[in-house]
Amino acid sequence: PVTPTTSATSANPAYDSAFLRAARGESVPHTPVWFMRQAGRSLPEYLKVREGVGMLESCMDADLITEITLQPVRRYGVDAAIFFSDIVLPLKAVGVDLDIKPGVGPVVASPVRTLADVEAIPDLTPEDLPFITQAVQNLVAELGATPLIGFAGAPFTVASYLVEGGPSREYAKTKAMMFGAPDVWDALMRKIAQISAGFLEVQVSAGASAIQLFDSWAGAVNRADYTAFVQPYSAQVLAQIGTTGVPKIHFGVNSGELLDLMGSAGADVVGVDWRVAFEDGIKRIGPDRAVQGNLDNTLVFAPDEVMFQRAAEVIEAGKAAKGHIFNLGHGVIPSTNPDQLRKLTDFVHEYPRG
């Protein structure tokens, strides 16, 4: 376990950034903004550096990680960088046979079904991730007062790829294990919690200022099952990284029914997707936690005045929260025109605080 890091203290040059102030629930000069999946296929400069380089290969090259992470910060002037990697990268680093296929996503060669399959997955050690440490150190030096967000996948979402063998719509095999083989499920979720927490610790130890735990697909379960089978393992990850003192953001798609529970898993900031009226989401999360969100990510395809009007409504609703970090309700859609995200960033920054 990591002891409190300088990232969590005023010795961090990003400590007083609008992003970290909002995450802590302090007053801000402007609403901070970043975009999930801000690096990636919507950017021509990303497509250029990725030419002929596989996704996993690019996630294991410190210079490429650094360049790709900085691209959206340069272009948009967003308030935070998010580390360029993937939620399955630490599994690859411990030796799980998987690939990230273009247009598909993570694909696992031998899906996990039995206790023996779980036990065959090695634990993660920091020595598995030298390129991550190097890239974070490069980035923190380059970014100065702009915070770097480290991230990992939460156990349920990572388990879905390991059990299904790839992207899924119904999560039928995953939930069959959860309901039908609770001992295997428990072992798998503990294993992933150890790996995801280790991945986060490496990023924070190297200088990341905050973390986001993505439980993108947690909305597939109801509240009771979330409480019994999902939340304890996310809580384990958040508690382990909590000892570092950096703010922890927790987000899932379709998680409107779970927002309070995702908060009580141990988050400082809860991300809200676009399906939830932001004011309702803020009420569900309560006064003790900041919020992140939640503009519908297709509004970049609407006329500017419609996009700005909806963004203004999100900012206004956000004033009721302990703190508000503006974001989309899920990741940037690859066909998004980057000019729209620049206009949106400027709009959020210039929006009057009063």
Ligand code: 1CP
């Ligand atoms: O070749 C490519 O460009 C592949 C597309 C791509 C990219 C750019 C994948 C495959 N992953 C990534 C990077 C990535 N993944 C980031 C980069 C940082 C940034 O936001 O700019 C992040 C945060 C992730 C995290 C991730 N990967 C999540 C959680 C976030 C979310 O969007 O909900 C998930 C679910 C994944 C799995 C994954 N990896 C890639 C894809 C296409 C998917 C989703 C597949 C599915 O639908 O199940």
